[in-house]
Amino acid sequence: xxxxxxxxxxxxxxxTSYSIVLVVLLYTWLSPHYRRKRQLQSLLRQIRRQ
Amino acid sequence: xxxxxxxxxxxxxxxxxxxxxxxHCYRLSERWGPRAGVCAGALFMVGLYLGLVAAPPDYQxxxxxxxxxxxxxxxxxxxxxxxxxxxxAAIGLIWKIKMGHCIARSCAxxxxxFTLCALITGSLWGKPTWGTYWIWDARLTSExxxxxxYFGFMxxxxxxxxxxxxxxxxxxxxxxxxxxxxxxxxxxxWWNTLHQGSTVLKLEGPTIDTRMLIPLLxxxxxxxxxxxxxLCSRIQCELLDSERSTSWVRRIAGG
Numbered sequence: 001x002x003x004x005x006x007x008x009x010x011x012x013x014x015x016t017s018y019s020i021v022l023v024v025l026l027y028t029w030l031s032p033h034y035r036r037k038r039q040l041q042s043l044l045r046q047i048r049r050q
Numbered sequence: 051x052x053x054x055x056x057x058x059x060x061x062x063x064x065x066x067x068x069x070x071x072x073x074h075c076y077r078l079s080e081r082w083g084p085r086a087g088v089c090a091g092a093l094f095m096v097g098l099y100l101g102l103v104a105a106p107p108d109y110q111x112x113x114x115x116x117x118x119x120x121x122x123x124x125x126x127x128x129x130x131x132x133x134x135x136x137x138x139a140a141i142g143l144i145w146k147i148k149m150g151h152c153i154a155r156s157c158a159x160x161x162x163x164f165t166l167c168a169l170i171t172g173s174l175w176g177k178p179t180w181g182t183y184w185i186w187d188a189r190l191t192s193e194x195x196x197x198x199x200y201f202g203f204m205x206x207x208x209x210x211x212x213x214x215x216x217x218x219x220x221x222x223x224x225x226x227x228x229x230x231x232x233x234x235x236x237x238x239x240w241w242n243t244l245h246q247g248s249t250v251l252k253l254e255g256p257t258i259d260t261r262m263l264i265p266l267l268x269x270x271x272x273x274x275x276x277x278x279x280x281l282c283s284r285i286q287c288e289l290l291d292s293e294r295s296t297s298w299v300r301r302i303a304g305g
Contacts, residue, residue, distance in 0.1 A: 004103075007113035013178050014102075014116055017171040021120045025276065028163040029087070032283040039290040043303035 070147050073298040076289045083282025086275045093272035100265035108262075117175040119265050122250070123273045125168035128196060129231055131161030131277060135203070136228045139221035151217040152292065154224060155207060156284035160277055162200035169193060180244050188237035189245040192230060199227040213292070 007014050101119035108115040135157035142150020172190070173183045184190065203220050210216035238247045250256045256263055293299045 007116070008107065010112055010114040010116075010178055013114055013174045017117050017174040018098075018102075018120060020170050021124065021167045024163050024167050028160060029276070029280055029283075032280070032287045035287050036283065036290065039287065039294075040303050043290070043294060043299065047300060047304050 079282035087279035090275035097268035121171040128164035136224040139224040143221040187243040188241040
């Protein structure tokens with residue numbers, strides 16, 4: 001297991017790049033979902049006011 | 051037979067109108083976005099296992115080459131997303147189709163994310179391989195310019211108050227920026243650079259071991275599906291904004 005994490009001395013470069021990509025892609029994927037939720041809520045409020 | 055079916059000569063144009071219809075596009079995105087997302091997630095898992103565990107180390111680079119499985123797909127998608135963005139922006143500009151600009155706007159943040167990933171992973175791969183995180187050579191510099199083109203497109207589009215003027219100005223920027231795409235692609239052939247040439251897309255066939263090629267292709271399909279899924283949910287957001295006063299958006303919001 002330790003051997004797998006060390007990746008023959010290249011562990012730092014591999015795990016840093018994989019985690020940065022994971023964070024960037026997850027954020028880019030999730031942000032429109034939250035935005036849509038907010039949009040639908042504010043549209044619903046607007047409809048109820050009328 | 052339906053009375054309101056279009057006459058024969060008009061039927062060929064129906065798909066065209068439906069493609070341009072915001073409501074139809076919203077429904078299409080709503081249906082296919084999550085499905086593409088699930089497939090992308092599953093393929094990412096398979097690709098990560100094959101790439102990090104199953105594939106053997108490289109005889110020259112050791113294990114650091116495993117960055118290829120995220121570096122090459124994100125770099126490829128950074129170009130693909132830009133071309134998609136420029137083409138849809140141009141369609142919106144020339145034929146005045148509303149969906150064109152909507153799709154272009156949705157491509158931009160995804161493309162910027164891919165470019166950022168490609169630059170960061172490349173930098174982290176460069177350190178153990180070339181001995182430096184960054185060098186101002188043709189491939190790296192032109193990819194950095196691509197990131198600024200995405201940022202410029204988004205900034206210009208958001209800075210102009212009038213929606214129609216903003217769409218026109220940013221579309222022109224996107225189309226002019228297309229010149230950067232062949233420069234990025236051929237930079238490793240036109241100039242002397244540290245960056246290596248292509249190993250997969252070659253006339254003689256790929257010069258890469260099958261056990262390394264398969265995870266690369268899996269990750270490539272995963273990130274394509276990720277792009278489709280992200281594009282769908284961004285298109286929905288853009289339409290909820292620009293069409294908020296229409297009756298179909300009110301129907302969706304009202305339940």
